[in-house]
Amino acid sequence: MILKHFTELQEFLLEPRNIVIIGHRNPDGDAIGSTLGLKHYLDKKGHTTQVLVPNEYPDFLHWIPGSETVKRFDRQNNQSVKALVKSDIVFLLDFNALHRVGTDMQRTLEEYENDFALIDHHQQPDDFMYMYSDTSMSSTCQMVYNFIEMMGDVALIDKNIATCLYTGIMTDTGSFRFRSTTSTTHRIIADLIDKGAENDRIHSNVHDANSYNRLLLLGQALSNMKVLPTYKTAFITLSEEEKRRFHYEKGDTEGVVNYALSLKGIVFAAIFIEDEEQSIVKISFRSKGTFSVNQFARKYFNGGGHDNAAGGKSDDTMENTIAKFKSLLPTYKQQLESSYEA
Numbered sequence: 001m002i003l004k005h006f007t008e009l010q011e012f013l014l015e016p017r018n019i020v021i022i023g024h025r026n027p028d029g030d031a032i033g034s035t036l037g038l039k040h041y042l043d044k045k046g047h048t049t050q051v052l053v054p055n056e057y058p059d060f061l062h063w064i065p066g067s068e069t070v071k072r073f074d075r076q077n078n079q080s081v082k083a084l085v086k087s088d089i090v091f092l093l094d095f096n097a098l099h100r101v102g103t104d105m106q107r108t109l110e111e112y113e114n115d116f117a118l119i120d121h122h123q124q125p126d127d128f129m130y131m132y133s134d135t136s137m138s139s140t141c142q143m144v145y146n147f148i149e150m151m152g153d154v155a156l157i158d159k160n161i162a163t164c165l166y167t168g169i170m171t172d173t174g175s176f177r178f179r180s181t182t183s184t185t186h187r188i189i190a191d192l193i194d195k196g197a198e199n200d201r202i203h204s205n206v207h208d209a210n211s212y213n214r215l216l217l218l219g220q221a222l223s224n225m226k227v228l229p230t231y232k233t234a235f236i237t238l239s240e241e242e243k244r245r246f247h248y249e250k251g252d253t254e255g256v257v258n259y260a261l262s263l264k265g266i267v268f269a270a271i272f273i274e275d276e277e278q279s280i281v282k283i284s285f286r287s288k289g290t291f292s293v294n295q296f297a298r299k300y301f302n303g304g305g306h307d308n309a310a311g312g313k314s315d316d317t318m319e320n321t322i323a324k325f326k327s328l329l330p331t332y333k334q335q336l337e338s339s340y341e342a
């Protein structure tokens with residue numbers, strides 16, 4: 001755990017400040033939940049805040065309280081830059097390095113003149129003036145709860161804040177099932193329910209928001225799945241053509257990789273998704289047990305993340321990317337075999 005200059009940050013926040021709060025590119029439930037949860041809290045403390053995200057986020061996150069105030073750097077560029085220029089500090093939430101916001105926004109942030117405050121649970125964070133980094137945490141939302149607690153303000157957590165934080169903890173823990181879910185996570189969740197988070201409604205808002213086409217795309221993904229029993233590995237592909245056929249929208253492929261990991265005996269799962277716009281193949285990796293997909297993604301696919309959930313990308317074709325992936329597996333045969341000794 002790294003906690004850097006927390007007292008100084010606390011003092012800095014004694015006066016009303018202009019604050020920008022940023023989540024990572026392709027924001028997920030934890031990114032949106034943590035940025036908006038922090039926003040509601042800082043607003044209550046008398047600050048002026050603006051949440052910025054690099055690009056669009058899935059429909060099933062748009063119901064989150066405060067979502068209508070979020071600005072997109074790619075679409076609302078002038079307003080975003082203006083907010084940055086007049087801000088006294090920028091909070092970076094749910095990512096560990098500036099490149100995670102994408103090239104354009106990264107360039108702007110690199111010229112930022114005031115200080116950054118990081119709250120994040122990803123491995124190997126870059127250095128910023130103020131830092132709260134803890135890779136053992138289930139989610140950044142859990143850390144925002146802790147942050148508010150360290151500020152002595154748990155009593156300020158209201159229904160809006162509780163709803164935001166509950167959402168991110170829920171999505172980042174796969175509904176409280178991943179190893180990162182501790183008894184403390186559950187205690188915090190219990191407190192958030194006490195403070196007004198309507199758990200049944202939150203689950204339903206996020207998980208029962210499928211479009212018909214999204215389910216058909218899932219069907220296609222599942223029929224594309226390949227299993228490599230020798231390496232306890234399964235992977236899924238989705239081509240640009242398949243995405244088009246089922247009217248792909250942002251967020252439609254979220255969680256699909258977990259179906260590959262749900263196969264009995266599988267400890268390593270991946271999904272490869274063609275992205276014509278960026279001319280890359282975007283990859284998600286998942287594992288069970290000790291096999292670190294963070295290291296794997298970092299070493300071979302220009303990515304990173306957590307030990308059991310990471311992402312990366314390839315500039316090569318789908319075919320070559322899959323060939324490269326398969327060629328790497330023999331090296332890890334032993335690690336994969338012993339990854340999950342149940």
Ligand code: 5GP
Nearest residue numbers: 284285302303304305306309310311312313
């Ligand atoms: P997902 O596969 O759900 O997109 O991401 C899984 C985890 O890996 C998340 O914590 C996400 O922030 C991280 N991640 C996804 N893609 C990348 C990437 O390209 N680079 C890095 N460093 N992390 C990533």
Ligand code: MN
Nearest residue numbers: 030094140172
């Ligand atoms: Mn997260």
